[in-house]
Amino acid sequence: MPLSKLFSHEYFFRVPDYQRPFQWDEDHFVELIDDLLIAKRSEPYFLGTLVLHSNSTVGIDDASETFDVVDGQQRITSLCILLACARDIGQEQGDNELAGEMHQKIIQPAKRLEGIEKRNRLQVKEQSSLNSITGEIGGSKFPIKNSINDSPSSQRFEIARRIFREKMEPLSPTELDQFAMFLIQQCNVITLITDSFENAFRLFTIVNDRGKQLRRIDVLKAHNLNPEVVPNDEAREKYANQWDDMEVKLGEEEFEELFHLLRLIYVKEKPQNDVFTEFQNRIFGKPDRPERGANFIDTLQSYVNLYDSLFKDKTFLDEGESAHCQFQTLMAAMVRYFGASEWQACILYFAHKYGNERAYDFLLRIERTYIDHWVRGVRKDERYRTYTTILKHIQQTRNPDELLDKIGQVETKAIEDACRSSNLYDSGYAKYLLVRAEISVTELDKPRDFEARSIEHVMPQNPKKDSQWLKWFNDEQHEALVNTAGNLVLLSKSKNSAAGNKEFDEKKSKYLSPKVSSYPRSMQVLKHDIWTPETVEERTNGFVIQVLDDLI
Numbered sequence: 001m002p003l004s005k006l007f008s009h010e011y012f013f014r015v016p017d018y019q020r021p022f023q024w025d026e027d028h029f030v031e032l033i034d035d036l037l038i039a040k041r042s043e044p045y046f047l048g049t050l051v052l053h054s055n056s057t058v059g060i061d062d063a064s065e066t067f068d069v070v071d072g073q074q075r076i077t078s079l080c081i082l083l084a085c086a087r088d089i090g091q092e093q094g095d096n097e098l099a100g101e102m103h104q105k106i107i108q109p110a111k112r113l114e115g116i117e118k119r120n121r122l123q124v125k126e127q128s129s130l131n132s133i134t135g136e137i138g139g140s141k142f143p144i145k146n147s148i149n150d151s152p153s154s155q156r157f158e159i160a161r162r163i164f165r166e167k168m169e170p171l172s173p174t175e176l177d178q179f180a181m182f183l184i185q186q187c188n189v190i191t192l193i194t195d196s197f198e199n200a201f202r203l204f205t206i207v208n209d210r211g212k213q214l215r216r217i218d219v220l221k222a223h224n225l226n227p228e229v230v231p232n233d234e235a236r237e238k239y240a241n242q243w244d245d246m247e248v249k250l251g252e253e254e255f256e257e258l259f260h261l262l263r264l265i266y267v268k269e270k271p272q273n274d275v276f277t278e279f280q281n282r283i284f285g286k287p288d289r290p291e292r293g294a295n296f297i298d299t300l301q302s303y304v305n306l307y308d309s310l311f312k313d314k315t316f317l318d319e320g321e322s323a324h325c326q327f328q329t330l331m332a333a334m335v336r337y338f339g340a341s342e343w344q345a346c347i348l349y350f351a352h353k354y355g356n357e358r359a360y361d362f363l364l365r366i367e368r369t370y371i372d373h374w375v376r377g378v379r380k381d382e383r384y385r386t387y388t389t390i391l392k393h394i395q396q397t398r399n400p401d402e403l404l405d406k407i408g409q410v411e412t413k414a415i416e417d418a419c420r421s422s423n424l425y426d427s428g429y430a431k432y433l434l435v436r437a438e439i440s441v442t443e444l445d446k447p448r449d450f451e452a453r454s455i456e457h458v459m460p461q462n463p464k465k466d467s468q469w470l471k472w473f474n475d476e477q478h479e480a481l482v483n484t485a486g487n488l489v490l491l492s493k494s495k496n497s498a499a500g501n502k503e504f505d506e507k508k509s510k511y512l513s514p515k516v517s518s519y520p521r522s523m524q525v526l527k528h529d530i531w532t533p534e535t536v537e538e539r540t541n542g543f544v545i546q547v548l549d550d551l552i
Contacts, residue, residue: 001189002187002188003047003105003184003185003187003189004184004185006189007083007105007106007121007184009108009111009116011067012065012067012108012119012122013052013066013067013068013122013123014066014067014069014122014123015068015122015123015124016053016068016070017125017225017236017237017240018218018222018225018240018243019073019218020073020215020218020247021126021151021152021153022073022074022077022124022126022152022153022157024074024078024156025159026159028074028078029078029159029160029163029164030163030167032075032078032082033082033164033167034167036082036187037167037179039182041178041179041182041186042186043186044187044188045187045188046189046190047075047188048072048075048189048190049071049072049189049190050069050071050072050075050076050189050190050191051070051071051072051192051200052067052068052070052192052193053070053194053197053200054067054068054193054194054195055195055227066123068200070200070203076122077122077124077130077157078160080106080121080122080130080134081133081134081140081161081164082183083102083106083134083183084102084106084139084140084161085133085140085165085168086098086102086164086168086176086179086180087103087106087137087140088137088138088140088141088165089165089168089169089171090173090177090180091137091138092141095173095177098176098180102180103137105121105184106120107119107120107135108120108121120135125153126153126154126157129144129151129153129154130157132144133161140161140165143158143161144158197226216275217255217256217275217276220275220276220279221240223280224292224293225239225240225243226292226293230294235294239293239294239297242297242301243297243300246304249308250304250307250308254312255304258300258304258307259275259279260275260341261342261344261345261348262303263275263282264345264387264391265348265391266282266283266286266289267282267283268392269388270381284296302352303348303352306348306351306352307344307348310344310347310348311331311335311344314328314331314447315328316331316356317356317359317360321356322360323360324447325444325445325446325447325448326444327359327360327363328447329439329444329447329449330360330363330364330367330439331363332447332448332449332450333435333449333450334363337431337432337435338370340370340380340383342384342387343370343387345391346366346390346394347363349391349394349395353394354394354400358400358404361400361404362400362403362404364550365407365410366390368410368412368551369386369387369390369410371415371429371432371551372410372414373386374428374429374432375415375417375418375427376414390407393406410551412551415547415548415551416544419433419485419540419543419544419547419548420485420540421484421485422480422481422483422484424488425483425484425488430455431490433543434488434489434521435490436546436547437485437521437543438450438520438521440546440549441520441546442520450490450519452490452519453491453492453493454491455488455489455491456489456490456491457482457487458487458489458507458512458525459472459473459478459482459531459536460482461483463478463501467501468503469503472530472531472532472533473532473533481536481537484536484540485539485544486536486538486539486540489516489521489522490516490519490521490522491516492516492518493514493515504530504531512526513526521546
């Protein structure tokens with residue numbers, strides 16, 4: 001249907017509580033307006049698809065029904081702002097007729113004889129901010145007041161207003177009139193309407209959106225805020241706001257990651273489907289698992305708080321507790337350098353069930369498991385089996401002591417071999433093992449975050465032919481030792497390749513000294529007057545002890 005019908009008295013739209021806040025950014029607005037301005041005025045232009053959910057009890061043919069926007073929130077909101085900008089520029093150019101007609105597309109005027117009340121065509125969470133642009137003729141002429149201090153959605157409304165006006169203000173009255181007619185008559189959308197809540201969310205999965213589609217966790221949100229599940233309007237709004245606050249607390253990516261961890265905690269098997277289907281089919285309503293609605297959202301809140309204290313703020317153990325500094329420092333390193341995340345499910349579940357009792361001992365056990373998998377190149381299926389077994393042990397045991405006994409010890413032979421590797425430098429786990437050695441030799445009077453920028457060779461990989469390095473090492477020794485742990489240090493500042501081949505004394509004073517100052521093990525290099533094969537081998541042996549010290 002053309003926008004002339006979409007923005008008519010037949011259709012009113014509402015962005016429901018389960019939707020994410022308005023997400024489009026500057027690039028989206030520029031792309032939309034640029035495409036529209038260069039499009040041929042005489043040809044239809046396709047703006048995409050809307051998926052709408054009808055909540056009306058009188059059916060989808062009601063002449064003044066409000067539809068929930070399941071898919072297309074970003075586009076329809078942007079179009080309202082675009083129409084408002086075209087409306088106001090028309091008025092500023094003296095075309096009051098254009099302004100009046102455009103305004104009726106955005107704000108439905110009252111029609112007493114037809115029983116139609118004045119109302120916004122689109123209802124959003126940040127209605128007052130949107131209304132400051134769209135609500136009255138002339139609203140888009142000025143920036144939203146205090147937009148810098150408003151919500152992210154309000155700030156994005158303001159970005160859209162600014163961009164649309166900047167792009168359309170150069171148009172002459174004739175060009176603006178032609179552009180407005182093109183928008184209303186030639187720009188089309190496909191609308192998919194269903195009165196079934198379930199069908200609405202099946203439809204959205206097959207629709208290509210110009211902007212940001214709902215994620216699977218957005219669909220989970222919708223199902224947990226379904227009026228059939230949370231019938232009270234005030235409660236539904238409360239839980240919708242609570243859900244949004246949780247996402248803001250963790251951030252979009254980590255909030256979504258938490259659902260995958262929860263799926264693993266509850267199901268304790270590898271995934272069989274996407275996260276939404278897993279929760280629907282294998283979690284909600286099953287024994288010892290949450291029910292949809294308030295029960296799940298409250299449970300989710302407890303895990304959000306745990307996730308934040310464990311992996312983000314890293315304040316899970318109080319300062320006065322035993323191993324506080326060690327726990328926080330090790331956790332920071334694991335979060336920073338471990339690529340996979342299944343291990344976090346075990347930590348979360350342990351903390352949820354047992355709190356902080358023997359939490360550091362359990363963290364060490366999980367660390368050793370992860371490193372063992374890492375150095376052996378264990379495939380994802382085997383990793384899942386290991387972690388799901390640990391999750392089952394957590395469920396079945398009565399206390400942390402029983403759990404740690406049941407898990408048992410992890411063999412360290414593969415880890416020791418990796419530490420002694422002649423080519424540790426080129427392995428994916430080199431930086432973590434080097435950080436782990438630094439943690440082991442650090443006197444932790446407070447938690448630390450070892451953010452290593454790079455790894456440096458003490459003896460260069462390609463020393464100059466006449467250098468002192470080649471007097472200390474013959475070719476065979478150089479090849480055997482240059483990439484071993486004993487010849488490697490961590491740098492806390494950016495690497496400078498030009499300094500890598502300097503002689504030992506100069507390299508220490510001008511290069512290594514200011515860059516390893518925060519790393520105790522790496523600083524030990526500065527105490528050496530010469531650098532020999534025996535030095536490197538001794539440091540490698542020490543490195544093995546330092547890494548394995550806590551793991552044994």
